[in-house]
Amino acid sequence: MTAPAEPTGTDTTAATAGPANPLIAPTAAGHRRVLTGDRPTGPLHLGHYFGTLRNRVQLQSQGLELMIVVADYQVITDRDRPDRLAERAENLVLDYLAAGVDPGRATIFTHSAVPALNQLLLPFLSLVSVAELSRNPTVKDEIAHSRQSAVSGLMFTYPVHQAADLLFCKADLVPVGQDQLPHLEVARTVARRFNDRYGTLFPEPQALLSDAPLLLGTDAGKMSKSRGNAISLGADGDETARMLRGAVTDPDRHIAYDPEHRPGVSNLLLLTALCQDRDPHQVAEEIGAGGAAALKRTATEAVNEYFRPLRARRAELAADRTLLREVLHTGNARANEIANRTLAEVRTAMGTF
Incomplete structure (x- = not known):
C-alpha cells in the first residue's frame, strides 16, 4: 500500500497484532x-x-x-x-x-x-x-x-x-x-x-x-529521501562511511542502547544489529566505552558488509x-x-x- 507521505520502515509486513482487531491479519496463512x-x-x-x-x-x-x-x-x-x-x-x-x-x-x-x-x-x-x-x-x-x-x-x-x-x-x-x-x-x-x-x-x-x-535518519530524525539524512540502496562504501561519520550521536563515551534518551546512538546500534542479525544491546556491550568513533566505525563495517551482495547485483542490473x-x-x-x-x-x- 502506498501513501502520499514518504514511505518508511512502517509500510510492510510481518504481523505483530493479535486477532482482537478484525482489520489486522495475525498471519499470512490462508491469504492469496x-x-x-x-x-x-x-x-x-x-x-x-x-x-x-x-x-x-x-x-x-x-x-x-x-x-x-x-x-x-x-x-x-x-x-x-x-x-x-x-x-x-x-x-x-x-x-x-x-x-x-x-x-x-x-x-x-x-x-x-x-x-x-x-x-x-x-x-x-x-x-x-x-x-x-x-x-x-x-x-x-x-x-x-x-x-x-x-x-x-x-x-x-x-x-x-x-x-x-x-x-x-x-x-x-x-x-x-x-x-x-x-x-x-x-x-x-x-x-x-x-x-x-x-x-x-x-x-x-x-x-x-x-x-x-x-530506523531514524543520520540526523536522528525521521528518515526521508527529501531530508538528506538517508543512505540509499545505491550508495557505495565511501558514501556510506561519509554519511555515518556525520551521524548525530551524543557526548557520552559509554555506548548504550536507549532509544528514548539516546536516539542517535541507539539508531546506529539498531542499524548495526539489523545488518549482523544480533541484539542492539549486545552490540552496545561490545563497543562499551569506545565512544561514538568506534560505534560509527562498527556501523559502517556492518552496513557495507551486509549490503555488498545487494550493491553488486544492483550495479549489474543498472547496466x-x-x-x-x-x-x-x-x-x-x-x-x-x-x-x-x-x-x-x-x-x-x-x-x-
Whole structure:
C-alpha cells in the first residue's frame, strides 16, 4: 500500500497484532494476494529495505502472489508537478530486483499504465461520503504536511484511490504501518458497500502490520529521501562511511542502547544489529566505552558488509536498463489483464455497459 507521505520502515509486513482487531491479519496463512508499493519520488534507502523490501521478499517466498505498484500518478497528490517519473520508476524496479523480488513471481506495474484500475475510482467515490473522507486522520495529517499551496481533490479523495489500487486486483492482504490503517478501513468500507449494493465481488482486505524496527535518519530524525539524512540502496562504501561519520550521536563515551534518551546512538546500534542479525544491546556491550568513533566505525563495517551482495547485483542490473523496462512492460500487461477483468465484473454487477 502506498501513501502520499514518504514511505518508511512502517509500510510492510510481518504481523505483530493479535486477532482482537478484525482489520489486522495475525498471519499470512490462508491469504492469496498481497498489494504494496512505493511512490517514485527518489531512491529507496536502508529504512525502506529493513521496513519493506526485505519483508516483501519473505512474503514472496511464502508463496503469496505479490503485486507491487509503482505509484507514479500518486506523486501529484501532494506535489504541483512530477519530476523525472520514468527514470525514477525504473530505479524503483532496480531496487526491487536488487533486494530479491523475483519478477517471474511478482507483478511490478506503474499506476498510470492501468486505465481500468483508475476507472474504478468513479463508482467507488459514490460509496463514501465527504464527511467520512473529512474525518480520516491520515488524510488530515497528509494535508497538513502537503507541499501544495491548496488541498487538491486528488489529495482529499486519496483513500478511495488506494481502495481502487487494492480492489482492482482483489488483494486480500495489505502490508501497512499503523498510520495507514484509516486508509485501509476506507477500502474495506468500499468493498463492503459495493458487495451489499451490487452483489459480492470484492474481498475486504486485511492489514499486515510490520514488526520491523523503525530506523531514524543520520540526523536522528525521521528518515526521508527529501531530508538528506538517508543512505540509499545505491550508495557505495565511501558514501556510506561519509554519511555515518556525520551521524548525530551524543557526548557520552559509554555506548548504550536507549532509544528514548539516546536516539542517535541507539539508531546506529539498531542499524548495526539489523545488518549482523544480533541484539542492539549486545552490540552496545561490545563497543562499551569506545565512544561514538568506534560505534560509527562498527556501523559502517556492518552496513557495507551486509549490503555488498545487494550493491553488486544492483550495479549489474543498472547496466541493462532494457531489462528494467521489460519488467515494467510485462507487469503492466499483467496488471491490465486483471484490471480489465475486474472492471468488466463491476460493469456487469452495476448493470452498465
